[in-house]
Amino acid sequence: MFKNIKAVCFDADDTLWQNEPIFRRAERRYCRLMKPYSPPEETARKLFAAEVKNLPLYGYGVKAFMLSMIETALAVSGGEVSTQILQKIIAMGRKMLAHPVVLLPGAEAVLKTLSKKYKIAVATKGDLLDQQRKLAKSGLTKYLHHIEVMSEKDKNGYAKLMADLGVKPRHFLMAGNSLKSDILPVLNAGANAVYIPCKDTWEHETADESKIKSPRYAKAQNIKELLKLL
């Protein structure tokens, strides 16, 4: 379907490896820890609100999530949260940062195959050190021509990435699980995009797929289907 592609760029979290399930597990445990002070659904809602409010100041990633959990714990408990619980929240965050990288099925095989024909890049947002650590642990760097850790995946960020890769938008294809970050800004930049949904996508990253009408857009059920589209 896609012709004349020269560079294929992958999102990392929940496209190449599991990420959101680690956050969701931590969130569920956090809500249980906060039960003495607040019902789990309310804690979850307030944590999400804090994360979104903090995005411009803290950005993405585990450290930002840790700070949002601590702030929410202080807020929903009216300052009554015990320091033991705060210790547990911090320990939970540290464990997330040290979590092993679990590749999604087919990720390595697809990168290996495509790297023979295309420039392969990874474009991820979040915490620089954490993302570099995950890439190193993933064993995928040998297939990569370029790694870009972006503070925000917007149209300008992708334009800069394409310039760095030395490819024109029509020769660039992005694959990822976030319509908001991996698909819409890429289509707006005049490039190609393949949406690979992941059931655990963060609420903040969703968008309405039905509104996407572009000949430069496709949807794949999993990363392996990408091989048929190229």
Add this chain to the structure above:
Amino acid sequence: MFKNIKAVCFDADDTLWQNEPIFRRAERRYCRLMKPYSPPEETARKLFAAEVKNLPLYGYGVKAFMLSMIETALAVSGGEVSTQILQKIIAMGRKMLAHPVVLLPGAEAVLKTLSKKYKIAVATKGDLLDQQRKLAKSGLTKYLHHIEVMSEKDKNGYAKLMADLGVKPRHFLMAGNSLKSDILPVLNAGANAVYIPCKDTWEHETADESKIKSPRYAKAQNIKELLKLL
């Protein structure tokens, strides 16, 4: 003194703008807040130990500093720290992230002058979003050919930066206030380095200057002296 330089790269924090004084002020205030639980000197020592211990996991920057302050507060108080004080620590960190960028004297003039003759880059470590925000606030991006936010400033990181800039080590000059991050790895990579000391350099960034014997090394009293060396 330096001949055939094609690219000049600057460290950012405490080379182009004030940074360490903001951390030192926060640290003094933090030690005062913790006085009910621990003497200031001891708090300062334990905070520094926590920061260094946390570096491999959290990396550099304000969010890492906030988490280290919270962890140290819980530790030195034996879990007795009040949630009001924790709130104040978080507010302090948030204020640091929103702090205006104060350029060091001569920084803009030097970049402007050098940008007419050399490729100018900034290589900084720390938090990606925070460093990008400071660069945007600094008004200096118009002089920059390239910006590199590194998770660690080591020999390999500089080798990659020189490759990205398309210059050989002998044509590359790095200027900065940290012997450990801006000077030694650059000299080890075969490139040129100018040390511009800053009285507020973080203890973790210091090294023994007397041991540096290289024809590719010079020391400047301030950023303006760089113009005479080039």
